[in-house]
Amino acid sequence: MNNVFVYLEIEGQSVADVSLELLTKGRKLADRLGVKLEAIAIGSKLDGIERQVMPYGVDALHVFDDPRLSPYTTQPHAAVLVGLFKEEKPQVCLMGATVVGRDLGPRVSSALKSGLTADCTSLEIGDHDDPKTGKSYKDLLYQIRPAFGGNIIATIVNPEHRPQMATVREGVMKKEILDPDYKGTVVRHDVNEYVPDAEYIVKVIDRHIQKAKNNLKNAPIVVAGGYGVGSKEGFDMLFELARELHAEVGASRAAVDAGFVEHDRQVGQTGVTVRPKLYIACGISGQIQHLAGMQESKIIISINTDPDAPINTIADYVVVGKVEDVVPKMIKYYKAHSK
Amino acid sequence: MSLKIAVLAKQVPDTRNVGKDAMKEDGTINRAALPAIFNPEDLNALEQALRLKDQFPGTTVTMLTMGPGRAAEIIREGLYRGADEGYLLTDRAFAGADTLATSYAIATAIRKTGPFDLIIGGRQAIDGDTAQVGPQVAEKLGLPQVTYAEEILNLDENARKVTIERHIDGGVETVEAPYPLVVTVNGSAAPCRPRNAKLVQKYKRALGVQEKAAITKDGGVLPYADLYETRPYLNLKELSAADVDADFSQCGLAGSPTKVKAVISISFQTKDSKRMTGSDNDVEGLVVELLSNHTIG
Known part of the structure; x- marks a missing residue:
């Protein structure tokens, strides 16, 4: 009892x-x-x-x-x-x-x-x-x-x-x-x-479980995009950076709702909670429900044109600039210096 | 054969595009700063209902919503897109309801206005994100439920069964369920058809009782007042708690087992951020720093 x-x-x-x-x-x-x-x-x-x-x-x-x-x-x-x-x-x-x-x-x-x-x-x-x-x-x-x-x-x-x-x-x-x-x-x-x-009134007549397509939950590095990424094509760049860094791609709810990426990449209270060693937030303003799902990341980088984006207050590094400018530069300099 | 379908829809504040003025100084919500919209997934639900109506001539689609007088907007929107009629469940007794008291009120209204073969709603509303009202309505009516539905694949009138594809964690499932049945539909399901111009013409002057009262209050004049007598479908129907024989102890705040103890605007631990521009120099410096402390690489 x-x-x-x-x-x-x-x-x-x-x-x-x-x-x-x-x-x-x-x-x-x-x-x-x-x-x-x-x-x-x-x-x-x-x-x-x-x-x-x-x-x-x-x-x-x-x-x-x-x-x-x-x-x-x-x-x-x-x-x-x-x-x-x-x-x-x-x-x-x-x-x-x-x-x-x-x-x-x-x-x-x-x-x-x-x-x-x-x-x-x-x-x-x-x-x-x-x-x-x-x-x-x-x-x-x-x-x-x-x-x-x-x-x-x-x-x-x-x-x-x-x-x-x-x-x-x-x-x-x-x-x-x-x-x-x-x-x-x-x-x-x-x-x-x-x-x-x-x-026993509802019958399951067919069932397909796929193994999760991504390993967002346990990824040591997450490159996440928000509505500010602008398009599905804009996310290609984030996938490229993620490939270089051996990271997974995450997204804010706004980016998922806009159809830029699949739902299973959503980070936040109504998505996946992540605790990576590095979280790179690209064009994410930082609604509370998003921050709730990533605030425990060890290091947070925010790339945003808005110097006052709410996410910046919890970021270790704030890069004020356009995602489409900054991300290719990160890829370029990572390639140059990691060899 | 024709079907009777109820669509559950909710008017919600648009919480998806919340600006900085959405919260007042005291931490409460500034509702005036948030536009009221048709809950997005309820539109997906309406589409599934309208598809059945296309397929089975003579089918009627009844909108059912609960809220203040202005929520009659939801009924009108449903009529514009092909619903046949609607009810606004509205009463001060319903105020402050949690999901259990809400589902009680909706279930009583369904009993009063039904019976329905299918009761279809969105998976969840964006102001609460709970996904609880659908299953709770099903339980109160003693009906089976299929949640997270993606598409109603088939309806067999002879066997009175539907086949539904639904999303489950990490996959998809096809289930067969007898009707009457409650179905909740995902936002990823087929989007709702747009408004039909003819229906907009037909219903644009449709008003609920409270909407009319709001116009005539303080001596205002209801435009085209005679239309509401010659065209009864322009009078949107409202139901009170008494109209649906609700037990008041199960309605609103009194009927809600959950109580809000405290509400706070959340604050996160703010950090001393290192700020930089997007220049080549700054970005290179950042990458070098991350490499040297083994955060990357």
């Missing part, structure tokens, strides 16, 4: 990184609250799945194993969570802000009439005094997220409803093994007690 739960996203037989990151965060929240950390694995052929998650400090792993539970479809997974949560009454439930988590989370929160906050960038425990009712609450989950297109940061609480649900994007939290020999219990549930046959 009253524990912290993490929904494990499982592709094939392997637990997604985002879920391991949430277990790491969930362990810390559970310690702070003085409760247990529990995880839920829903899928097919899950024997041994506990070995992937126990090292993150899981006290109890709930396993729901049935061929019909993989690949993921909404209603059976939602039925499992709703049924389990009615029994276990967790105080906190965390999920990845992935396609699966963002499909499943709202469905479950609606069924339980509990609050859900999407795409949190930080989770903390703290107290809350309601200014309207005068009631005080101890140890609520602060769900912190950029809102309004990333122009403000809001702290959301769910004072009266449980579980307090939140989704978090991959890469926002850090995964860290707690103890390779951590011992938790495994509870195998009878799926049929939770999921009536009628819930």
Whole structure:
């Protein structure tokens, strides 16, 4: 009762990184609250799945194993969570802000009439005094997220409803093994007690998963372009610089929305979070939702015609100039000096 | 055979092009500085609905939006592009709703104005980016959901099933789902057709109750007032919480489990930046410095 739960996203037989990151965060929240950390694995052929998650400090792993539970479809997974949560009454439930988590989370929160906050960038425990009712609450989950297109940061609480649900994007939290020999219990549930046959109503008839086309998340150097790059062709130059530096190309949301590059290169709160040793921001003004996804880069270079671009305040080097002038010069002098 | 389709659409502040004047000194949003627009992905949703209407003659597309009186603009925009009718769900009781209370209100309105074969909306709205209302409406109506839809590939009227291509993390998936069904559509799906000139002519004077009231307030005169009697389709329909038999305790702020504890304009750790121009000399110096401290190379 009253524990912290993490929904494990499982592709094939392997637990997604985002879920391991949430277990790491969930362990810390559970310690702070003085409760247990529990995880839920829903899928097919899950024997041994506990070995992937126990090292993150899981006290109890709930396993729901049935061929019909993989690949993921909404209603059976939602039925499992709703049924389990009615029994276990967790105080906190965390999920990845992935396609699966963002499909499943709202469905479950609606069924339980509990609050859900999407795409949190930080989770903390703290107290809350309601200014309207005068009631005080101890140890609520602060769900912190950029809102309004990333122009403000809001702290959301769910004072009266449980579980307090939140989704978090991959890469926002850090995964860290707690103890390779951590011992938790495994509870195998009878799926049929939770999921009536009628819930298997949507059929996946075809499915293609490609390996990620880029390695933006782990790239040591990122060359990123914004709306200021101007065009798809303008990005060619960034790809060339990236090739020279063995870097990956990233982009701001404005550049992605304008169709300059594919969506999977978007850096920021609604894209990928990166922490490279060097981030070269080309023609990016620096909306907060972008900065939230790259501010931890070790060294930041901003190339922008606007000397007062917001991103310049967090940059180590500010080059005031046109991207189409500066980037070719960088390529030229890199070639000249790196030999 | 014809279908009944509802399109869920939202009027949102354009958060994509936020200027420096978007935030007030006290850290709150200066809404006046942000134009109100048709939520982009809801237009992609409308297109999917209109394609079904093209394919299945006799199909009706009903716009459903929730907001203040001026959100009737969304209904008009839908009519200009080929929707048949619309409802503006509007009531002070709905104010301050989080996603759960919003989906409750929308679900009650759908029950009142339906039944619909398909309920189609955008994946998410750009002012909140939560993607929660679609799935929550589906759950409240007890309907299946297909989110992140790219295209409705096929609709089989006899089996009452649709085939939908959807995006998943790192790939694509094709699913088959029975209808009635809730579908949410990605921004990368087919863009919405433009306004139709004839429909713009037909509906340009269409107004909601509150829009008319805003004009006649302070003694203003409603132009072409008689048209609204001879052409009933120019009167855009509004629904209040009472009209849709909503339980007030589940609406608006009262029905919202999530509360905003604090809002701040974010500030980042500012650094002492080294500033330079884009001259050959400066750029060469930068590259040499990065090479010498092994940041690159």
